[in-house]
Amino acid sequence: MTDYKYKCSCCGKEFGKELIEENFLYLCPECGLAERNQPLKGVMNIFYDYDELDSNLDRNKFLRLNAGNFSGYKDLLPVKHIDDDIRINLNPRIYNINHAGDTIKIFDDTLNPTLSLKDRASILACLKARELDIPDVCTSSTGNAGSSLAGISAILGLRSHVFVPSRIPISKRVQIQSYGSKIYIIDGTYDDAFDLCNEVASAKKWYNRNTAYNPLTIEGKKTAAYDIFISCSGEIPDSLFVPAGDGVIISGLYKGFYDLLELGFIGKIPHLIAVQAKGSNALVRFMESDKFIFNKTDTIADSIDAAAPRNLYMAVDSVRKTAGIALSVSDNEILEAQKYLAAHHGIFCEPSAASVFAAYLSIRNQGFESYYKNAMLCITGNGLKDTKALSDWNIVPEIYNYDEIRSQLMLK
Amino acid sequence: MTDYKYKCSCCGKEFGKELIEENFLYLCPECGLAERNQPLKGVMNIFYDYDELDSNLDRNKFLRLNAGNFSGYKDLLPVKHIDDDIRINLNPRIYNINHAGDTIKIFDDTLNPTLSLKDRASILACLKARELDIPDVCTSSTGNAGSSLAGISAILGLRSHVFVPSRIPISKRVQIQSYGSKIYIIDGTYDDAFDLCNEVASAKKWYNRNTAYNPLTIEGKKTAAYDIFISCSGEIPDSLFVPAGDGVIISGLYKGFYDLLELGFIGKIPHLIAVQAKGSNALVRFMESDKFIFNKTDTIADSIDAAAPRNLYMAVDSVRKTAGIALSVSDNEILEAQKYLAAHHGIFCEPSAASVFAAYLSIRNQGFESYYKNAMLCITGNGLKDTKALSDWNIVPEIYNYDEIRSQLMLK
Numbered sequence: 001m002t003d004y005k006y007k008c009s010c011c012g013k014e015f016g017k018e019l020i021e022e023n024f025l026y027l028c029p030e031c032g033l034a035e036r037n038q039p040l041k042g043v044m045n046i047f048y049d050y051d052e053l054d055s056n057l058d059r060n061k062f063l064r065l066n067a068g069n070f071s072g073y074k075d076l077l078p079v080k081h082i083d084d085d086i087r088i089n090l091n092p093r094i095y096n097i098n099h100a101g102d103t104i105k106i107f108d109d110t111l112n113p114t115l116s117l118k119d120r121a122s123i124l125a126c127l128k129a130r131e132l133d134i135p136d137v138c139t140s141s142t143g144n145a146g147s148s149l150a151g152i153s154a155i156l157g158l159r160s161h162v163f164v165p166s167r168i169p170i171s172k173r174v175q176i177q178s179y180g181s182k183i184y185i186i187d188g189t190y191d192d193a194f195d196l197c198n199e200v201a202s203a204k205k206w207y208n209r210n211t212a213y214n215p216l217t218i219e220g221k222k223t224a225a226y227d228i229f230i231s232c233s234g235e236i237p238d239s240l241f242v243p244a245g246d247g248v249i250i251s252g253l254y255k256g257f258y259d260l261l262e263l264g265f266i267g268k269i270p271h272l273i274a275v276q277a278k279g280s281n282a283l284v285r286f287m288e289s290d291k292f293i294f295n296k297t298d299t300i301a302d303s304i305d306a307a308a309p310r311n312l313y314m315a316v317d318s319v320r321k322t323a324g325i326a327l328s329v330s331d332n333e334i335l336e337a338q339k340y341l342a343a344h345h346g347i348f349c350e351p352s353a354a355s356v357f358a359a360y361l362s363i364r365n366q367g368f369e370s371y372y373k374n375a376m377l378c379i380t381g382n383g384l385k386d387t388k389a390l391s392d393w394n395i396v397p398e399i400y401n402y403d404e405i406r407s408q409l410m411l412k
Numbered sequence: 413m414t415d416y417k418y419k420c421s422c423c424g425k426e427f428g429k430e431l432i433e434e435n436f437l438y439l440c441p442e443c444g445l446a447e448r449n450q451p452l453k454g455v456m457n458i459f460y461d462y463d464e465l466d467s468n469l470d471r472n473k474f475l476r477l478n479a480g481n482f483s484g485y486k487d488l489l490p491v492k493h494i495d496d497d498i499r500i501n502l503n504p505r506i507y508n509i510n511h512a513g514d515t516i517k518i519f520d521d522t523l524n525p526t527l528s529l530k531d532r533a534s535i536l537a538c539l540k541a542r543e544l545d546i547p548d549v550c551t552s553s554t555g556n557a558g559s560s561l562a563g564i565s566a567i568l569g570l571r572s573h574v575f576v577p578s579r580i581p582i583s584k585r586v587q588i589q590s591y592g593s594k595i596y597i598i599d600g601t602y603d604d605a606f607d608l609c610n611e612v613a614s615a616k617k618w619y620n621r622n623t624a625y626n627p628l629t630i631e632g633k634k635t636a637a638y639d640i641f642i643s644c645s646g647e648i649p650d651s652l653f654v655p656a657g658d659g660v661i662i663s664g665l666y667k668g669f670y671d672l673l674e675l676g677f678i679g680k681i682p683h684l685i686a687v688q689a690k691g692s693n694a695l696v697r698f699m700e701s702d703k704f705i706f707n708k709t710d711t712i713a714d715s716i717d718a719a720a721p722r723n724l725y726m727a728v729d730s731v732r733k734t735a736g737i738a739l740s741v742s743d744n745e746i747l748e749a750q751k752y753l754a755a756h757h758g759i760f761c762e763p764s765a766a767s768v769f770a771a772y773l774s775i776r777n778q779g780f781e782s783y784y785k786n787a788m789l790c791i792t793g794n795g796l797k798d799t800k801a802l803s804d805w806n807i808v809p810e811i812y813n814y815d816e817i818r819s820q821l822m823l824k
Binding site: 085086087089091093094095108111112113114115151152153154155156163166170171173174175177178179180183184185186187188192195196199200203204338339342343344345346348382383384385387390391394396397398399400401402405406409410 | 497498499501503505506507520523524525526527563564565566567568575578582583585586587589590591592595596597598599600604607608611612615616750751754755756757758760794795796797799802803806808809810811812813814817818821822
């Protein structure tokens with residue numbers, strides 16, 4: 001770990017790490033504001049002394065690191081000690097698929113310890129909780145952040161508390177409970193769960209992993225950019241399609257590439273393309289009007305179901321600074337994309353992750369070459385994370401006896 | 413690939429690979445017999461010219477290979493070409509946990525492409541099907557072998573057909589269907605599905621991955637032993653606890669260690685400890701009486717639910733030759749083990765995999781030091797493979813509104 005400081009993404013003020021961490025602050029002490037059902041104000045980023053780092057870090061050496069292993073990134077992570085327990089190693093896989101004559105790069109983060117990209121944030125948050133001697137960690141979640149925090153806590157020996165909306169998919173709920181986490185199901189939305197987690201964490205002095213609210217969630221997710229850089233041998237894609245709910249994955253990717261840019265390892269940050277569901281598209285609407293309006297949401301893609309994206313402003317910034325775009329796709333398009341990816345490319349992912357393929361097809365149909373040529377799709381969660389979504393379209397086939405099936409098949 | 417030959421595990425006769433493969437034979441041409449609801453006779457193994465290999469393979473070089481990557485093992489696998497598509501790489505993780513003062517080694521194969529150890533067999537079978545120019549592959553399955561074949565086929569561009577019993581867990585069923593596989597649900601048991609698959613494959617000239625029946629399933633699973641050898645830096649455990657249904661995983665582990673022994677890389681093969689469910693324990697009963705009796709099965713651990721273990725004789729041999737034992741544990745012990753592993757060690761696995769921890773506890777209570785000291789548990793399938801098993805014990809907690817949860821927590 002090198003020295004680092006916190007900087008507010010709204011007012012731009014900088015704060016030493018002692019002030020923030022010893023006082024258990026998360027948002028900007030000057031302008032931070034967490035209001036019910038509103039995007040957060042004063043979300044902070046963490047910055048390093050890149051000049052100092054520059055003299056220690058070498059591009060070629062960095063490229064020889066093992067992707068998915070936080071230990072190699074220790075100079076660029078805000079924790080004192082990174083556990084060498086291989087159970088917290090990630091399993092990112094980067095490969096190409098061919099679709100209608102195009103080569104598409106895939107960043108597949110579905111085989112991580114708890115089967116989603118969220119492990120990146122949970123690992124960093126849990127390591128920090130341990131560093132601060134806080135035995136209890138908590139988060140709100142649509143499902144993946146919660147099952148991730150539950151799993152990583154179980155591995156690292158922390159107690160976890162997870163606040164979820166009542167429409168959480170069964171698989172994610174049982175995953176959270178199996179890991180021994182205490183689950184609180186709220187008769188309300190994810191947005192309600194988020195606010196409740198903040199209130200309770202503050203009163204109970206639990207370490208709060210709430211996404212965006214805790215700047216380490218952004219720092220954790222930024223490691224996806226490092227893994228992409230390494231796995232592509234430094235030849236990063238021109239654009240990146242990213243599912244966007246609260247907007248922390250996209251902000252994390254921006255931050256990771258920003259670090260690499262500051263270190264002189266890359267020449268520019270890929271266009272970031274935020275993908276939302278039509279039934280939960282606050283970020284897309286903000287991009288068009290510069291206004292946040294709270295609308296009720298409705299989508300099958302639970303991981304990107306967020307009426308008030310907590311990291312809205314930083315996510316919008318990430319898209320704009322990289323000359324990216326935000327777009328939304330229908331539940332039907334998402335479902336078709338999910339089916340297609342599994343059956344034709346063996347990529348078995350949950351609906352929110354499949355949304356990026358639907359968005360890719362849409363962008364390609366519209367002819368936006370700079371976005372779809374040399375593009376990478378971020379696949380953020382495994383298909384088994386939401387069995388319910390799958391069983392809706394994979395209906396039980398008719399059941400026959402031995403002789404019936406034999407004669408049906410033999411006659412063909 | 414070096415030269416290899418097939419050898420019958422019953423009559424001991426050897427056959428050239430051309431004879432077997434060009435005629436699409438699987439069992440021994442002399443004594444092979446696949447009868448309804450009976451263990452197979454004449455299951456074959458594949459052997460290499462170890463003397464020739466010995467001069468090319470070096471222990472230290474082998475130890476520097478990447479575990480989970482078939483390419484490194486190409487001299488010891490019976491296929492001409494191993495695809496370098498990283499999507500077929502495995503993600504084995506080997507680590508220690510502490511339990512009641514003991515260190516237990518874990519071989520965790522739950523983060524493979526389709527989340528179970530079965531991928532090892534499916535990869536090899538699919539590569540062989542491609543080599544033989546057969547576009548259709550098939551298998552019977554309690555769930556994991558089928559979802560594995562479906563996923564690996566989708567990655568490698570083959571058509572797959574999967575025969576399953578009606579009690580297949582939902583998660584495994586939808587995984588098979590999502591990958592675009594044709595699924596046939598039989599009103600019967602896994603054992604019926606096995607026999608039906610054999611009949612149909614033979615008539616339709618599909619490549620048959622049926623476990624044990626196809627010797628490549630044993631050769632594929634043996635790679636787990638290589639991965640263990642590499643991940644332990646050559647210091648393999650003294651005993652290995654392995655879930656046993658058809659008995660192919662345990663036979664594969666035996667074969668992998670046998671290869672290493674022949675090459676002079678290890679001094680002896682670990683005691684192999686076959687773990688079954690009390691409700692499906694044909695192997696345990698055979699060990700005691702030397703008789704196979706077909707009994708109806710009943711267990712929550714679907715992956716080891718097999719009334720007629722197809723590889724019974726080879727599995728028994730593997731246990732006996734390594735001075736191991738076979739034992740069975742109750743569904744209740746399995747369930748408790750599943751809960752404990754997830755909550756206390758962050759190991760999230762399906763019931764059949766958890767059975768090995770239950771067996772470890774039982775062996776430890778009985779004081780069999782040579783079996784439980786320096787032991788390794790083989791965790792063969794992810795927890796999300798069977799959501800139903802999890803939702804039975806992780807019941808939905810009561811749902812409260814925002815203020816109710818807040819006041820409940822704040823008052824504590």
